[in-house]
Amino acid sequence: MRTVKLHDATLIPQLGQGTWNMGESTARYDSEVEALRWGIDHGMTLIDTAEMYGDGAAEELVGDAIRPYNRNDLFLVSKVYPWNAGRKNIFRSCEDSLERMGTDHLDLYLLHWRGSVPLAETVECMEELKQQGKILRWGVSNFDTADMKELLHVRNGDQCQVNQVLYHLGSRGVEYDLLPFMNEHGIPMMAYCPLAQAGRLKQKLLSSRVLQEIAEAKGRTVMQILLAFTLLRDDVIPIPKASSVAHTSANREAAEIILTQEERDLLDREFPKPDRKVPLDME
Ligand SMILES: NC(=O)c1ccc[n+]([C@@H]2O[C@H](COP(=O)([O-])OP(=O)(O)OC[C@H]3O[C@@H](n4cnc5c(N)ncnc54)[C@H](OP(=O)(O)O)[C@@H]3O)[C@@H](O)[C@H]2O)c1
Known part of the structure; x- marks a missing residue:
């Protein structure tokens, strides 16, 4: 598994696993647990979740x-609701x-999106x-370029390790200015909905x-090509969600796909990146 370097130089797997909508159905429960474990066994040790999910x-x-x-072999990410991301609630939320995860620390804790807490x-x-040792590092999610600039002006804002945003072949707005800005500051991007929710978003x-x-x-499959596209850059960490071993293993295989320059050009022509600023997509 290729790795991505965080802002603090920690190396994490380039391909992670998402969990939105998981854990909500008893009929799917065992299959979902099995899918996550298969992923961990095959190097997808980064797992993304949130207090919001279910x-x-x-x-x-x-x-x-x-x-x-072994807890040390995993990289666990969770997110706090914006309205819990202040002094009044964040410590309880994190605890x-x-x-719920049966662990004593998170590897990464993200502000899920920007709210009214300063x-x-x-x-x-x-x-x-x-x-306190409850989290090893923190980051943000759904921050556009202006939000990132503001964050970096706040005291200790430069401790931000990642920004998790929507990114897939059919939604390339971040390539215009957000990704270059983050790259310049050594902050990698976690890509959510890398499969455009199995194509439903586009x-x-x-x-x-x-x-x-x-x-x-x-x-x-087309889904594997979509995932391979998000794995092209070495500062992007896609976190596809899969509820079955069949899907997790297809996603793991995608990390081995090499897209030729000709194929990349074809994809660029079919799904061009914008040549002007577009607001961050959230769905
Ligand atoms: N920060 C945020 O605001 C935010 C927002 C959205 C998502 N996220 C995170 O990002 C993760 C990924 O996003 P997402 O779950 O919305 O969408 P996604 O990963 O783009 O797509 C998930 C869908 O693709 C299907 N799928 C997975 N692997 C497949 C494969 N190899 N072939 C065919 N279909 C496949 C899944 O089906 P099955 O479930 O049946 O396998 C599911 O329907 C989330 O789970 C969550 O952890 C974060």
């Missing part, structure tokens, strides 16, 4: 899935997430959580002849 159900599922593993207060609390991905032909030529 009101804690996804964190509990993660807790079950990771029980057989609850830790309890950034300076959130950063101060995140730094306190670090001192129907053209499913109907594209170019994508189908590239997939066929390589003996892969």
Whole structure:
């Protein structure tokens, strides 16, 4: 598994696993646990969750899935709601997430999106959580370029390790200025919805002849090509969500796909990156 260097020089796997909508159905529970474990066994040791997902159900599922593993072999990420990201609630929120996941620390704690709590207060609390050993590092999510600039002006704002945003072949707005800005500051990007939620977020991905032909030529699926696209850069960490071993293993395989320059050019022509600023996509 290739690795990505965080702002603090920690190396993490380039391909992680998402958990949104997981842990909410008893019928799917065992399959979801099995899928996450298969991923961990094959190098996808980074698991992304949030207090929001199923009101804690996804964190509990993660807790079950990771029980057989050595905690030091995992990289656990969770997120705090914006309205809990201030002095009044963040310490309780973090403790609850830790309890649900059955661990004593998070590797990374993210502000899920920007709310009304001042950034300076959130950063101060995140730094306190670090001192308490409850989290090893923190980051943000759904921050556009202007938000990142503001964050870097806050005291200790430069301790931000990642920004998690929506990114897939059909939504390339971040390539215009957010990714270059983050790259300049040594902050990698976690890409959520790297499969555009199996194409649901952008129907053209499913109907594209170019994508189908590239997939066929390589003996892969369109979903695997989508994932391979998000793995092209060495500062992007996609976190696809899969509820079955079949999907997790297909995603793991995608990390081995090499897209030729010609294929990349074809994808660029079919799904061009914007040549002007567009606001951050959230779906
Ligand atoms: N920070 C934020 O605001 C934010 C927002 C959204 C998501 N996220 C995080 O990012 C993760 C990924 O995003 P997402 O779950 O919305 O979308 P996604 O990963 O783009 O797509 C998930 C969908 O793709 C399907 N799938 C997975 N692997 C597949 C494969 N190899 N072939 C065909 N279908 C496949 C899944 O089906 P099955 O489930 O049936 O396998 C599911 O329906 C989330 O789970 C969450 O952890 C963060």
